[in-house]
Amino acid sequence: MTLLAPDSNGSLAYESIEAAFTEDTVLVSLAAVNRFTGCRLPVSEVSALCRNRNVLFHLEWSLGCLFELDLDCIDALTLSSHLIRGPQGVGALWTRKGLQVSCLECESQANIVGFTQALCYLIDERSDWVASFQGLRDEFVTLLDSQSLGHGLPENSASHPAILNLSFDGLESRELAYQLDRWAVSALETPYGVRLSFGRTTTRDDLEKTASALAAAVRTCFQQQRDEVAA
Numbered sequence: 001m002t003l004l005a006p007d008s009n010g011s012l013a014y015e016s017i018e019a020a021f022t023e024d025t026v027l028v029s030l031a032a033v034n035r036f037t038g039c040r041l042p043v044s045e046v047s048a049l050c051r052n053r054n055v056l057f058h059l060e061w062s063l064g065c066l067f068e069l070d071l072d073c074i075d076a077l078t079l080s081s082h083l084i085r086g087p088q089g090v091g092a093l094w095t096r097k098g099l100q101v102s103c104l105e106c107e108s109q110a111n112i113v114g115f116t117q118a119l120c121y122l123i124d125e126r127s128d129w130v131a132s133f134q135g136l137r138d139e140f141v142t143l144l145d146s147q148s149l150g151h152g153l154p155e156n157s158a159s160h161p162a163i164l165n166l167s168f169d170g171l172e173s174r175e176l177a178y179q180l181d182r183w184a185v186s187a188l189e190t191p192y193g194v195r196l197s198f199g200r201t202t203t204r205d206d207l208e209k210t211a212s213a214l215a216a217a218v219r220t221c222f223q224q225q226r227d228e229v230a231a
Contacts, residue, residue, distance in 0.1 A: 002020050002022075002025075004017065004020055004122075006035065006039075007024045007038060008192070009039050009192075010034035010036055010037030010038075010039040010192055011037075011041060011173055012030075012041050012042070014042045014046065017030075018049055019041075021049070021053060021055070023180055025053070026056060027056045027057075028049075028050050028053060028055055028057050028058070029058040029059075029060070029061070030043065030046055030057070030058070030059055031060040032060065032063065032067075032069075033063035033160050033163075035063060035163075036095065036157045036165055036190035036191065036192055036195055037163065037192050037195070038063075038160035038161075038162070038163030038165065038195075039160075040064070040067075040159060040161055041162065043059060043069075043073070047074060048073075050075075051073075056075045056076070056099075057073075057074050057075050057076075058074070058075065058076040058078070059077050059078075060077075060078050061077050061078065062079050062083040062084070063160055063163075065079070065083075065084050065122055065126075066126055066130050066133075066160070066161070066162075071094075071096070071158050074096070075096050075099055075102070076093065076095045076096070076099065077093070077094040078093050078094075079091055081111070081114070081115040081118060084118050084122050086114055086115045086117070086118030087110075087111045087115060087118075087124075088113070089111065090108075090111035090112065090115050094159040118223050119211075129152070129162075130161055132200065133161035133162040133198050134161040136162075136202050136207065137161055137162070137164055139199055140164065140196075140207045140210070140211065141164070142212065143207055143208060143211035144166075144211055146216070147211060147212075147214070147215040156170045161198075162197055162199070163195060163196075163197055163198075164195070164196045164198070165190060165193050165194070165196075166194055166195075166196065167192060167193030167194075168218055168221075169172065170175065170222070170225070171218065171221050171222070172221075173189045173190060173191075173192075173193050173194050175224075176189075176193075176194050176218065176221055177189040179195050179216075179217035179220050179221055180194065180213060180214065180217045183213035183215075183217055185213045185214070186211050196210065200214075
């Protein structure tokens with residue numbers, strides 16, 4: 001098994017994937033979106049590479065559900081229900097015709113129905129979700145800019161609109177996530193900084209409170225560092 005390390009933005013360059021192929025490669029498994037930074041990975045390019053080399057291509061598509069996908073370009077696809085606001089603890093596996101997969105476990109009928117309904121809502125409202133998330137993300141970045149925090153944003157023109165990863169030079173992700181928790185802001189510590197997510201119930205008031213809490217948390221972290229140096 002060959003594991004590839006993402007770059008500082010959470011992306012994987014097509015060239016690094018291509019270079020990892022060997023004569024023994026039989027399967028490539030790729031997440032469509034980096035769950036930490038929201039960076040979208042080169043699905044179509046990797047698909048073409050796999051087809052040219054007669055290699056199976058599996059795609060983890062849970063966070064990619066907001067985007068269009070041509071099923072002809074993949075051999076297998078997995079989804080997690082809770083990432084599209086469905087029931088917890090249920091997922092789905094799709095495979096192209098003729099591809100056999102064994103050792104599957106059946107989930108409860110109620111969870112399957114809930115998962116199906118969540119997919120229907122997503123399909124019907126996907127364009128609205130994308131526009132809403134992107135608007136919230138852009139507005140939040142504007143609020144951060146007004147705080148003059150010197151944040152680092154791993155920008156990607158094809159990033160997931162509901163995910164924002166923030167980093168600050170000289171600050172540890174763990175300490176920043178801890179300080180945000182003290183301000184009642186849930187942020188995930190990541191290898192790239194801290195991740196914030198936007199949802200369908202996120203309001204402008206939420207954005208303003210989070211931006212203010214983030215500014216306070218960052219300043220607290222830097223003040224603690226100065227106090228430690230002075231001591």
